[in-house]
Amino acid sequence: xxxxxxxxxxxxxxxxxxxxxxxxxxxxxxxxxxxxxxxxxxxxxxxxxxxxxxxxxxxxxxxxxxxxxxxxxxxxxxxxxxxxxxxxxxxxxxxxxxxxxxxxxxxxxxxxxxxxxxxxxxxxxxxxxxxxxxxxxxxxxxxxxxxxxxxxxxxxxxxxxxxxxxx
Numbered sequence: 608x609x610x611x612x613x614x615x616x617x618x619x620x621x622x623x624x625x626x627x628x629x630x631x632x633x634x635x636x637x638x639x640x641x642x643x644x645x646x647x648x649x650x651x652x653x654x655x656x657x658x659x660x661x662x663x664x665x666x667x668x669x670x671x672x673x674x675x676x677x678x679x680x681x682x683x684x685x686x687x688x689x690x691x692x693x694x695x696x697x698x699x700x701x702x703x704x705x706x707x708x709x710x711x712x713x714x715x716x717x718x719x720x721x722x723x724x725x726x727x728x729x730x731x732x733x734x735x736x737x738x739x740x741x742x743x744x745x746x747x748x749x750x751x752x753x754x755x756x757x758x759x760x761x762x763x764x765x766x767x768x769x770x771x772x773x774x
Contacts, residue, residue, distance in 0.1 A: 624772055628672040628710070629761030631720065631753045632656075632686040638724075638753025641670050642761030644772040651754040656682075659689055667710070675710045676764045678717040678756070687712075715760050724755035 624643045631638035637659045640651040649670065654662060666672070675695075677683055695709045728748045733739070738746065765771055 624774060625673050625770070626670050627674045627676055627761055627764065628666060628670065629676045629678075629715075629757040629764065630686060631678045631717065631724075631756040631760055632680055632682040633753060634682045634685065636751055636753055637686065638751070638755070638757040639666075640754055640757035640761050641666060641672065642758060642765065644765055644770050645774040646762055646765060646771065647774075648758055651758055653751045653753045656685055656689070659686065660693060663690075663693060672710045674764075675712045676715045676761055677712055678720065678760050679714045680717045683714065713764065715764050717756070717760065720756040720759045721752070723759050724752040727755050727759070728752045 624645050624647075626641050626643050626649060629640045629642055633656070635656060636653055637656050638651070638653050639659075639662060641649040643649060650666070652662070675690075677686060690712060695712060725748060726743075729743050729746070732748075734741065734743070734746060
């Protein structure tokens with residue numbers, strides 16, 4: 608599976624509202640989202656853990672996230688190892704392995720993000736045809752929703768830390 612972004616980048620990186628990179632780590636897939644501090648999503652996607660390094664190498668120099676927010680689930684240690692291999696130290700302004708300053712790494716609680724991601728997926732992509740009559744609780748999204756979980760992790764971080772910027 609390569610990067611899947613159902614939503615086109617809706618906002619340019621050049622609009623200097625601060626952004627963060629949120630990551631929902633899994634054992635085989637990683638969801639990621641670039642979330643602005645006004646809670647607009649710039650980019651989101653799902654990819655294999657083995658491909659995560661190439662997305663980091665593209666997003667860090669382009670988006671210049673102020674922080675990398677990593678979900679604290681059971682597979683977080685795998686992503687932390689990838690970050691260490693790329694030269695991320697987690698220190699603000701430290702040298703990063705992605706062609707620029709390394710954003711600090713912050714851990715975030717993942718409690719119920721998968722359930723909320725499923726709900727948000729179906730809210731943005733309502734079932735059609737006969738599936739409209741099947742209760743959502745009995746349906747499974749047709750694709751992984753780890754990117755939606757990453758969006759939720761990012762939004763929670765912004766709200767919890769009082770970083771919201773009204774635009």
